[in-house]
Amino acid sequence: MTNRPIRIAPSILSADFSRLGEEVVALDNAGADYFHVDIMDGHFVPNISFGPGVMQSIRKLTKKPFDVHLMIAPVDPYVSAFAKAGADSITVHAEAGPHLHRTLQAIRAEGKRTGVAINPATPLSAVEHILDDIDLLLVMSINPGFGGQTFIPHAMEKIRLANALIGNRPIELEVDGGVSAANAGELAQAGINVFVAGTAILGGNDTSTYASRIAAIRDAATTIRA
Numbered sequence: 103m104t105n106r107p108i109r110i111a112p113s114i115l116s117a118d119f120s121r122l123g124e125e126v127v128a129l130d131n132a133g134a135d136y137f138h139v140d141i142m143d144g145h146f147v148p149n150i151s152f153g154p155g156v157m158q159s160i161r162k163l164t165k166k167p168f169d170v171h172l173m174i175a176p177v178d179p180y181v182s183a184f185a186k187a188g189a190d191s192i193t194v195h196a197e198a199g200p201h202l203h204r205t206l207q208a209i210r211a212e213g214k215r216t217g218v219a220i221n222p223a224t225p226l227s228a229v230e231h232i233l234d235d236i237d238l239l240l241v242m243s244i245n246p247g248f249g250g251q252t253f254i255p256h257a258m259e260k261i262r263l264a265n266a267l268i269g270n271r272p273i274e275l276e277v278d279g280g281v282s283a284a285n286a287g288e289l290a291q292a293g294i295n296v297f298v299a300g301t302a303i304l305g306g307n308d309t310s311t312y313a314s315r316i317a318a319i320r321d322a323a324t325t326i327r328a
């Protein structure tokens with residue numbers, strides 16, 4: 103359990119891209135805390151999403167933080183472009199390159215919050231020596247690349263261990279993949295404070311449901327802490 107504030111971060115990967123701007127505005131009005139922006143390169147992960155130009159074009163539609171999840175290898179050449187396109191935090195994968203500490207320094211040099219993501223098969227020890235260099239730890243509960251996958255059960259225990267590893271450090275603990283109101287309570291209990299959700303919020307792309315779906319995840323996460 104943690105006192106870090108609950109943040110609901112809809113993944114715009116699940117948006118209807120033909121009306122992306124409308125989707126962003128609807129999510130903002132529906133109570134999103136962060137916008138989770140998934141960037142996929144077709145190399146580190148077997149899918150391609152979009153680049154900094156698209157991100158920049160939606161940046162002006164909301165004042166909420168952009169939580170940018172870079173699934174790119176090598177990532178260093180793209181840090182600056184996403185910083186300039188309006189990222190608030192930039193999360194890179196521990197598996198994406200040999201010099202993670204250097205990448206984190208580059209993100210901080212851009213004045214952005216740093217995040218590290220670890221895949222389901224990556225041990226927590228990958229971040230043990232860089233805890234002072236990160237503002238956010240993202241535990242992947244799916245293998246990255248696609249929305250709509252099923253939460254991998256062993257991620258729950260890893261999250262509990264990550265929460266213990268973080269201790270009282272000012273690091274947000276984020277989960278991504280298969281998150282819904284059904285598991286948000288247990289995730290909050292395990293220590294998660296940032297809940298990424300694509301399908302559970304945007305599935306079907308009916309903007310009139312976004313507020314209640316965001317609220318359902320928030321309620322599940324908050325109730326368990328009360």
Ligand SMILES: O=C(CO)[C@H](O)[C@H](O)COP(=O)(O)O
Pocket residue numbers: 113115116138140171244245246247248249250251278279280281298299300301302
């Ligand atoms: O990083 C991601 C995929 O690699 C996405 O953030 C994730 O898929 C969210 O979608 P869903 O909630 O549908 O699992």
Ligand SMILES: [Fe+2]
Pocket residue numbers: 113138139140171278298
């Ligand atoms: Fe993501």
